[in-house]
Ligand SMILES: C=CC1=C(C)c2cc3[nH]c(cc4nc(cc5[nH]c(cc1n2)c(C)c5CCC(=O)O)C(CCC(=O)O)=C4C)c(C)c3C=C
Ligand SMILES: [Fe+2]
């Protein structure tokens with residue numbers, strides 16, 4: 452067990468462009484999409500596809516989308532991660548920094564800042580701000596943070612908090628953040644998660660024969676679940692629904708933000724927004740528990756585009772429940788996860 456005064460914490464999120472200018476968005480998208488855990492094709496093909504097709508086409512549209520949600524202080528994702536940093540630091544009374552998988556602040560900047568503030572630093576606890584394991588989210592973040600740690604030969608110990616998709620405090624925070632919205636009249640709650648290609652689910656199946664191969668695979672016990680995004684988001688949804696007493700017919704899951712032509716996890720959120728009103732579910736609540744901070748994918752894709760699609764397909768009301776952001780129960784959960792590691 453280390454002394455609390457020798458510990459630092461880093462909260463790691465995905466990252467955003469430095470500004471909404473097209474060259475900054477291009478640089479960010481290049482770094483993001485050239486990540487071999489995000490677009491996992493051979494390097495040369497990835498380079499031609501990303502640099503030659505995806506980024507030139509996507510960057511101007513993406514920049515426009517970022518402009519529509521940008522705050523005076525900067526990217527919502529970064530601003531909200533900083534607010535969370537302050538809340539955790541106030542509560543724990545130990546230094547907390549933030550780092551991003553892509554863009555700024557980098558892992559090196561965060562480690563160096565912790566060391567500058569506390570030269571006798573012995574241990575850093577890293578909390579990836581992803582409750583679920585996916586090669587393209589939790590895994591790439593944790594591996595990158597470890598890679599920089601090794602490359603720069605830092606002397607402190609680095610401990611990484613595992614995915615917390617079924618941890619009671621995270622589940623409770625999500626459920627309680629939703630509860631006030633359930634007091635209003637609603638027909639249906641949609642749990643919308645960032646999608647991933649189906650191929651990634653097969654690739655991550657350590658048994659090679661479970662995921663999407665066994666009937667009802669997410670509910671059949673398997674070691675594959677430790678690395679299965681589909682299993683983990685299913686469990687989060689079920690635990691939250693149970694905690695809130697949501698009847699089966701009042702909620703469902705879907706997957707958003709598909710990129711490219713490959714098959715991604717289904718059902719697609721965009722399709723559900725068009726179908727739900729026709730199924731008589733006209734008053735909709737949407738929650739996005741894979742994102743702990745509001746970002747482009749919630750503030751624009753869901754709250755603006757999604758709302759427009761749902762309402763113009765016959766919906767009566769549409770409400771997006773904010774991410775956990777700096778919800779006190781979420782801050783408490785983080786404090787608890789970090790304290791448990793310090794006391795080990
Ligand atoms: C749950 C976390 C996330 C997973 C899993 C994930 C997979 C994934 N993402 C892309 C491509 C893009 N995602 C983009 C934005 C974005 N993605 C996440 C989280 C996950 N992505 C967040 C939090 C954000 C928002 C960042 C922000 O600044 O607010 C983008 C950029 C924006 C855009 O142009 O749409 C891309 C591109 C892939 C291909 C993928 C899995 C393979
Ligand atoms: Fe993404």
Ligand SMILES: [Fe+2]
Nearest residue numbers: 662679681682
């Ligand atoms: Fe699975």
